Structures are given as structure tokens and as C-alpha cells.
Amino acid sequence: MKRLFDLALAIVASVVLALPILIVAVLVRLTSPGPALYWSDRVGRRNRIFRMPKFRSMRMGTPAVATHLLANPAAHLTPIGPFLRKSSLDELPQLWSILVGDMSFVGPRPALFNQDDLIALRTAQGVDALVPGLTGWAQVNGRDELPIPQKVALDAEYLRRRSLWFDIRILWLTAAKVLRRDGVSH
Template sequence: MDIVLALLGLLVSAPFLAACMVAIRSGSKGPAIFRQTRVGLDERPFECLKLRTMYIGTADLPTHQVNRDAVTPLGKWLRRLKLDELPQLWNVLKGEMSFVGPRPCLPSQTALVLARRERGLAAIRPGITGVSQVAGIDMSDPQKLAENDAKYLGNMSLAHDIRLIWITFVGGGRGDHVAS
């Protein structure tokens, strides 16, 4: 189901995605697509795609550790509307991500990787959205994040996934925030 929905999502959003990419390129130097190594299924690394919302040269850190002034003016808008996540549909299509699951972290976030491993979360694909994102829990507290993400394991169902996707789509949850 992830693959079919991702393919449909990419086809439907392609013109809008292309317009966003042109706007990103005209607003700041660098590529429109941001690529970053993240931790995936079974803790295997994969290249996560997003629309670039920060200036080139921003440190490769978890979002909650990046200064707010690193975000471009257009990036603020893209992040607020969660449009920066659209390229992750390609990651879903490739089988690296799912629509719902724990948000993929950086390999350098070792405390979070360990906390998720201890709770069996390495055995599921990371998601574009998830219970912690909808709850507004960012990645600054690895134990709290892993504990909340683990709740998903006990409630995994198509109905629950649809509910989480809908809540995300209508603007629920705040996800990861840049530092002040």
C-alpha cells in the first residue's frame, strides 16, 4: 500500500514539487533537494530526501541543534506546511521508509538509536510521520521519543496509520524544531 500511495503522491504532487524546487533555487544557492544519511530499517543507513529549507553550509546536526537563522525565508514556510517532506515519497517508493513510523534519525544520534533498538523499533521502517511527530515531541529527548515511538508498535494498524496521516496532513503535531 505504501508503494501505491507513494507513486500516486509523487504523480499528483510533481508539478507543485517542481514549482517548490524552482523557488528554492531562486531564493538561495545550492540544490533544491537536500540529501542526508539517516538510520533506516534494521539500523541500515539510507539517503533521506527533503526539500532544502536551510542555507548551504549549515552544520549536519539534528534539527533541534541548528540555529533558527540557518533556515531560509522560503524554508520557514515549507517547514511550517510540512511540504519539505514531499521528496520522502521517493524514499517510500524505494522501500526505505513508510508513511508512518518513527522519524528517521541521524547515525550520530547514538542515544536515540540505542533507545529505539532496546524497544524493538529498529525492526520497522522509519516514517514520514509518526506518533511522536503528531504529539509534537522532537528528537532532543531520546528516551522520551523512543518510549513514545514504541507505543506505535502496540497500535500498528491501517486505521491507526490513516488517522496519523490525516492528523499530519491537516497540520497536527509540530515535529522537529530548529533551535532559537
């Protein structure tokens, strides 16, 4: 049921958002050298690595680490990077990952391949059994501001509580957070 929900919603979203996706891709290309998309190695279900697309908000050559680990993250942003991140438009290409089954709309956010602490804690809690999501329970409860152990605790709570209705609630809360731009790091 969850996969059918994801497919139907991803197809509708892809059609509705086709023009904005095209506009953002052109703007990324016009404002900084390099491709519009950045393909990030992420950890999926059962700790399998997959390639997740995002609109590129960082300059070419930026180290592949979590933003908070960069000495001066703002120095690595492209001219439209802050806008893409604050608006969450950089996440739109992840519709592709949902369509191909690497991601779901709701689940724990996929860890970077080198976030060993997050991966180990999730595996210990059984969270690695879940398909990662575009959004999740941790995202609506603090997003980038949460320390890793608290994120994992919320991911484990999602594992215990997951249902279609809980997913719909999380999607609704995510829409509200994105519109208010709550908890977004720059």
C-alpha cells in the same frame, strides 16, 4: 499489505503533487545558492543507513546535526526555509524514499546518522525493526517538541499497536497537524 498501501499512496501522491514539487524545487534554487535537494544520511530499518531527500531549507555548509543542536538555527535558514518547514513542504521529496522502500508513510521518523542516543534507545525497545516513516505516532503527539525518551516511548507504543487502521488514523491526525502547523520547529 503495508508495503502495497505505501506504494499505491506514494504513486498517487507523486502524480497529484508533481506540480507543487516542481514549483518548490524552482523556488529553493531561485532563493539560495546550491541544489534544491538535501540528501541526509538517516537510520533505517535494522539501523541501516540510507540517504533521504528533503527540499533544502538550510544554507549550504550548515552542520549535519539536529536543528535543536545548532546555536542559532534561524541564522542557517534559507529565505524560504521557514515557510518550507512550517508547511512541511520540505518533506515532499521523501515520497522517493517511500517508493524505493527505505521509508513508509507511517513509522518512527528516521534518526540522523549521528543521533546516537535516539538510535540506542530505539534499538533497546525493538523499534529498529520498523521501517521509518514520513510521519508517526510521536509526530502526532508532539513532533519536534518531545524529548527523546518520550519519542521512543511513543515509537515503542506504535510498534505494539501497528495496524493498517492505526496507520490511517495517524495519517489523518498528521494532515490535521500540518494544516494547523502544530509542533513545528523553525
